[in-house]
Amino acid sequence: MSDRLRPSTRIPAVAGELLQGVRGTPPLTHCITNAVxxxxxxxxxxxxxxxxxxxxxxxxxxxxxxxASGLVVNLGTPTPEQRAAILEAVRGADAAGTPWVLDPVAVGALPVRTALASELLAHRPTAVRGNPSEILALAGDGAGGRGVDAVDTPDAAADAARSIAARTGAVVAVSGPVDLLTDGERVIRIANGDALLTRVTGGGCALGAVMAAFLGASRAKDVDALDAVAAAALVYTVAAERAAAVAGGPGSFAVALLDALDAVGADDVAARARTDEGML
Amino acid sequence: MSDRLRPSTRIPAVAGELLQGVRGTPPLTHCITNAVxxxxxxxxxxxxxxxxxxxxxxxxxxxxxxxASGLVVNLGTPTPEQRAAILEAVRGADAAGTPWVLDPVAVGALPVRTALASELLAHRPTAVRGNPSEILALAGDGAGGRGVDAVDTPDAAADAARSIAARTGAVVAVSGPVDLLTDGERVIRIANGDALLTRVTGGGCALGAVMAAFLGASRAKDVDALDAVAAAALVYTVAAERAAAVAGGPGSFAVALLDALDAVGADDVAARARTDEGML
Amino acid sequence: MSDRLRPSTRIPAVAGELLQGVRGTPPLTHCITNAVxxxxxxxxxxxxxxxxxxxxxxxxxxxxxxxASGLVVNLGTPTPEQRAAILEAVRGADAAGTPWVLDPVAVGALPVRTALASELLAHRPTAVRGNPSEILALAGDGAGGRGVDAVDTPDAAADAARSIAARTGAVVAVSGPVDLLTDGERVIRIANGDALLTRVTGGGCALGAVMAAFLGASRAKDVDALDAVAAAALVYTVAAERAAAVAGGPGSFAVALLDALDAVGADDVAARARTDEGML
Structure with a gap:
């Protein structure tokens, strides 16, 4: 972790609070996501x-x-019907103040979604979640990835994340071995998680949806978007660690991750969190 | 259970018979269902x-x-292509006498599928399966749900179910802690199942498909549509109980449910059934 | 196995080599497949x-x-958008020399995909994978199946496979209790696998995708298309045997198959292989 950042017990506390909020009043989470x-x-x-x-x-x-309480827009398999529905949805979210997460899957590598992602940025998502390649591409800095697999580290995308945040007002979450999240000024890093998350399809996409749920739950609390998105990432990656501890491979890991997302509590999050925060 | 209803050993017997029928001559079960x-x-x-x-x-x-031996039409993600295919399918089912199940997911809350469901009722489905909100909405009695989650009990939808049955000739199955099924005159209740079914996507949708399969198998037997649909619900909810007994959470429950649907036999159904029947 | 064929240790060796190749340089595997x-x-x-x-x-x-390193085109749920994308993709594959696999799901039974499959054969797939009914239908010899379930044995489709291979240059892989693979002259049979593969949706479709991955990996090696496709089938069916040994039913089998595909190594493949080869 960066020397400029200090270990945080605040983020785990927020995560525990929002987790209880989600379970107390389940946020209606609107998903427009890929078929996979x-x-x-x-x-x-x-x-x-x-x-x-x-x-x-x-x-x-x-x-x-x-x-809806929150919306996630994932560009993994953007059919013409979905593209039109996405534009309808973000206008609805904008009108009603519904927080929404953009997950720009494979942006940079593929033209139709790349154009759509640019258009969506203008609608000012509450948060953007992607791997380093996608964030670099979205900021106009990347050469494009090979699809959904990340070829750069979150640190390499820090400037791109800051640029997107400054331009759109979005929180940007860059996934990797150590996740980097920023609103353009503050930065949070989360070192939790497990490499098995990259061996299961939807390991990242589902996190984008969980972020939308936590953003929804944060509206009833005094929690800002960066903290809410970081809380979601922390809960999710702590659950992934619990799952990896009992998994025999990627198939059983995916099953165990669902069990762990159900079982994980504020205590687990506090005990396992490896997160720090500071200014960019 | 209602005082007017008496415990039934008949339904478990029918369930065992149809289960053997399904396994002996697997009914070709045509599914038009949602992407999730x-x-x-x-x-x-x-x-x-x-x-x-x-x-x-x-x-x-x-x-x-x-x-096909049976058809299920599930309105969860009704793209334009699916909507056209659904109308084609129900006309085909009508022409050939193929029994079909309508699963009106989120009807009442969302306009496109609500209009389609009304149109489909005119094609006289063999059965309709939904949660109380959906059945209330379909009957024109509900204010609409929040999507796919039920906010009312099956009992609260009994009049709506009777109304749909009377108007269309369909068997109506209302899912909940105690399922209520009726053809407008007879009523069957099933108290089997487990709350984990509501924690897994498709827990209800898959039941609609199993109902279509059992309706298909019932054509070779002297079993009417209400009994066939109740048999499907009983087998499915008994399997859910077996699965819940070994599951560590919603992820492992979904896996165990598939194993249990394979393993469940007529003896299990007879031993575990908590069902009664009578007149509405 | 046929008297004309002799047990092969060559195919298991190729399978081990390609498996290491896939893991060393993961082939980017382009999938256009069905929603299920x-x-x-x-x-x-x-x-x-x-x-x-x-x-x-x-x-x-x-x-x-x-x-992409390899492409699979699976016709299971061919929406109009997918049909247009498929034609785009096979032209791209043809122009770039990308190997591709055609999986003609339910061809013969259903008209839209049957017409599309005929058109695709003219684009000369590198390999065709199907059950006997589908291969018979594709060759113009079958009466059509009941959908995706096979009603004939691979041996019954041997002439059809040879005919398709001769006409298009494709390797043809016919799935069944004993898989039959041919390039029209050589023939390989694989007796590995487990009946649980037929109790899980995607058991065959995923194999078509794995074949595309192995074809991709074979380009860096001195391995021809028939051997590459056979290597994929052998690795996959050996993994299925490992999975079946620990599974409690079809649900846990699907999970265990993913774990086994991760864990299976060249040694397992060599130890378990039951394969022979010869001339048709």
Missing amino acids: VTGFTANALLAVGAAPAMVDIVGEAGMFARI | VTGFTANALLAVGAAPAMVDIVGEAGMFARI | VTGFTANALLAVGAAPAMVDIVGEAGMFARI
């Missing part, structure tokens, strides 16, 4: 205590984003 | 012994519904 | 060591097929 991970994402949300709703058709996505 | 649960639904059908086929494109859905 | 199995397919590829990318929209599929 939609089942796993819904199960991750249900496991952690949220109420998922996959509403991705034109004529429904906009009105639903207005009543 | 399609894999889990196919696996649930395979596990119980049926032969799933996910055929949801225009130009194929209609002809396939004619040769 | 897309998550399981991505997880199977990740488990065995490959890098999956599900890119199935117009405007992205063609350019991605040019940079």
Whole structure:
């Protein structure tokens, strides 16, 4: 971790508080996500205590984003119908003040979603979650990845994250061995997690949805967007550590992760957290 | 359970008979279902012994519904292509006499599927399966749910279920802690199941597909639609109890449910059944 | 096994070599596959060591097929968008020399995909993988299946496989209790596997994707397409045997298969292989 950052007990406390909030009043979490991970994402949300709703058709996505507690827009398999529904949804979210997370899967490598992601940034997402390649590409700094796999480290994308945050007002969360999250001024790092998360499809995508749920829950608390997104990442990666401890491989890890998202509590989070925070 | 209802050993016997029928001659079960649960639904059908086929494109859905043993139409993520394929399929089912189940996911809360569900009721589904909110909305009595989660009890939807049954001739199955099933005159209740079914995406949707499979198998037996649908619900909820007994959380429950749908037998069903029946 | 074939230690050796190649330099494996199995397919590829990318929209599929190491085209749920993306992708694969696998799910039984499969054969896939019904239908010899379930044995489709191979230059892999693979002249049989593969949705579809990954890895080695496809089938079916040994039913088998695809090594493959080869 950076010398400029100091270990945080504040973030684990916020994570515990929001986790209880999610379970007490399950945030209705609107997901427009890719066809590969939609089942796993819904199960991750249900496991952690949220109420998922996959509403991705034109004529429904906009009105639903207005009543949802949070929204995640994941660009993994953006069919024409989904692209239109996404624009409807972000306009609905904007009108109603619904917090939303943009997950720019494979942006930079593939043209249709890259153009859409640029357009979506103008709608000012509450948060952006991606791997370093995606964040670099989104900031206009990257050469593009090979798809969904990260080829750079979160540190290498710190400037890109700051640039996106400054330009759009979004919290930017860069996933990697040590996650880096920033609102353009403050920075939080989380060293929890397990490499098995990269061996399961949806390991990152489901986190974007959990961030949307935590953002939804944060509205009833005095918690800002950076802290809410960091809380989601911390709960998720602590659950991943619990799961990895009992898994025999990537298949059983995915199953155990759902069990762990259900079982994880504020105490686990406090005991296992390896996070620091400071100024960029 | 209601004082008007008497404990039934008849339904468990029918369930055992149809379960053997499904495994002896696997009913080709045509599924048009939502993107979130399609894999889990196919696996649930395979596990119980049926032969799933996910055929949801225009130009194929209609002809396939004619040769299938049973059809389930689930409105969870109704893209334009699926909506057209659904209409094709129900016309095919109608022409060939294929029994079909309507699962009106989130009807009432979302306009596109609500309009489609009304149109589909006119095609006289063999059965309708939903949670209380959805059944209330379908009958025109509800204010709409928050999506897929139920906010009312099956008892609260009994009049709505009777109304739909009277209007369309469908068997109506209302899912909840105690399932309520009726053809408008007779009523069957099933107290089996486990709360973990609500913590797994597709827990209800897969049941709709299993109902279509059992309706398919019932055609070779002297079993009416209400008994066939109740048999499916009983087998499924007994399997859920077996699964819950070994599960460590929602992830392992979903896996164990598939194992239990494969392993459950007529003896288990008879031993565990908590069901009664009578007149509405 | 046929008297004309002799037990092979060569194929297991090739399988071990390609398995190490996949894990050393994960082949970017482009999947256009059906909505039912897309998550399981991505997880199977990740488990065995490959890098999956599900890119199935117009405007992205063609350019991605040019940079991918291998491509699988699976016709399970061919929406209009996917059909257009598939044609884009196979043209891209053809232009760049990317090896690709055609998985003609339910061809023969359903008209839209049957017409598409015929068109795709003219683009000369590197390999075709299907069950006997599908291979018979693709060769124009079959009466059509009931969907995805096989009603004939691989031996019954040997002439059809040879005919497709002769006409298109493709390796043809016919799945069954004993898999039959041929390039029209040489033939390889693999007796590994487990009946549980037929009780899990995507059991066959994921194999088609693994074949595309192994074809991708074979380009850096002196391995021809028939051997590469046979190596994929052998690794996959040996992993299935490992999984079946610990599974309690179809649900836990699917999970264990992913763990086994991660854990299986060249030694396992050599020890368990039951394969022979010869001339047709």
